[in-house]
Amino acid sequence: MVKPREQWGSRAGFIMAAAGSAVGLGNIWKYPHMAGQHGGGAFTVVYLICILFVGLPILMAEISIGRRTQLNPVGAFKALSNNSSWKFVGLLGVASAFTILSFYSVVGGWTLKYTMLALTGAFNDFAVGDSAAQAFNAFVTNPISPVLWHLVFMGLCVLIINQGVKAGIERWSKILMPVLLGILLLLVVRGVTLEGAGEGLRFLFWPKWGDLDASAVVLALGHSFFTISLGMGTMITYGSYLSRDSDLLQSALWIIFIDTAIALLAGVAIFTAVFALGQNPAEGPGLIFVVLPSLFPQMPGGAIFAVMFFGLLFVAALTSAISILEVVTAYFIDEKGWSRSKATYTFGGVIAFIGVLASLSNGSFNLLAPFTELTFMDLLDKVSSKYMLPLGGMLTAFFVLLRWGIVRFTEEIKAGARWFEVNRWTVTTIFTIAGTVVAYIFVRELIALFG
Ligand code: PFF
Secondary structure (H helix, E strand, O other): OOOOOOOOOOHHHHHHHHHHHHOOHHHHHHHHHHHHHOOEHHHHHHHHHHHHHHHHHHHHHHHHHHHHHOOOHHHHHHHHOOOOOOHHHHHHHHHHHHHHHHHHHHHHHHHHHHHHHHHOOHHHHHOOOOHHHHHHHHHHHOOOHHHHHHHHHHHHHHHHHHOOHHHHHHHHHHHHHHHHHHHHHHHHHHHHOOOOHHHHHHHHHOEOHHHOOHHHHHHHHHHHHHHOOOOOOHHHHHHOOOOOOOOHHHHHHHHHHHHHHHHHHHHHHHHHHHHHOOOOOOOOOHHHHHHHHHHHHHOOOHHHHHHHHHHHHHHHHHHHHHHHHHHHHHHHHHHHOOOHHHHHHHHHHHHHHHHHHHHHOOOOOOOOOOOOOOOHHHHHHHHHHHHHHHHHHHHHHHHHHHHHOHHHHHHHHHOOOOOOOOOHHHHHHHHHHHHHHHHHHHHHHHHHHHO
């Protein structure tokens, strides 16, 4: 007998799990350094516009496709399009999941290592000169240590996903998300009470339009997909465990609100400290792993806040990583009839292996060295965030417009909606704009790539 599909235990459970997927390295690691390098408040404004006008509609589309079909992304597109080639959008999603998790879990491993360094007081040696940068470099290029931490991180993902939707994903998200928020609030209070913190706030929120070029706008759009986990079927998969009486718009708004609030709070916690202690805010990706470890020893209570910060980063990464693994697992369970544990262990293993290659590529074993300056790990990041997710998101918007149809889509979002009326023409306009904007940017990126 086929087991009935698992469902979320409650609406709050779904929101916690989906927000757990959305809130991740993208919010705490990527957003602050992108804003730092591309116009502070100006970048933030563009990012918020992208989230509202492109992210929200596509998030609604994904959740409703999942809830309607109660299937994984491939099965869902197949079911709603009469098994036509739209199913390749679902397959693209599964491929993106492999690509993203392979590098994401390497950085997840770094967060674990840095939590350990913070716990053992190792940051005390990082306060002088460029010792923090040297230590970070030595760590990521090492052939063993980052590989082992990555494997530990992937192992944790596999254990949680193997427990299933309710006992694994939902239970852990409900524990970890409040922990994350609590730690972040403490860090924000620490940051804003440092002397000179105001400069950091001004930097993050005051728009410097001159620093915002076209490529920063593209970056903001791509990032709005990454940060809400769109374009690869994660939200289709999570939506497929929802029942018909759930209010989709309300849930989507909660997810977006939590995700955005956490990115902004993380920015506040980081830039107040960076400015109060006179560091360079435009440091780039090293901001978190190089600048912050050298700052903690200089601030009162720094040892404790360091443990909290990297613990926070680890929790955020873990709740996102499990959602990516669930896309692959759900696909093999639904479409290939595999058991949950067979799917989880097999593909957890495959992804862990690709991740090992990604980690090694930061050191002397870079498969791509003969062809490009990018490391294999950079390539996985670039290809997925710049091309695969926007492509998946764009095709999802066009799928709703051209194949599934606005009428059926609005019927689906009306089911369970308690407090709003949907107007078909408004929805059509929003989807046309969202799809076209993403298509424009995607084509521009392709031309830039080959041009
Ligand atoms: N949203 C996650 C973050 O901001 O770190 C990353 C992510 C998770 C991307 C799940 C895509 C995904 F499907």
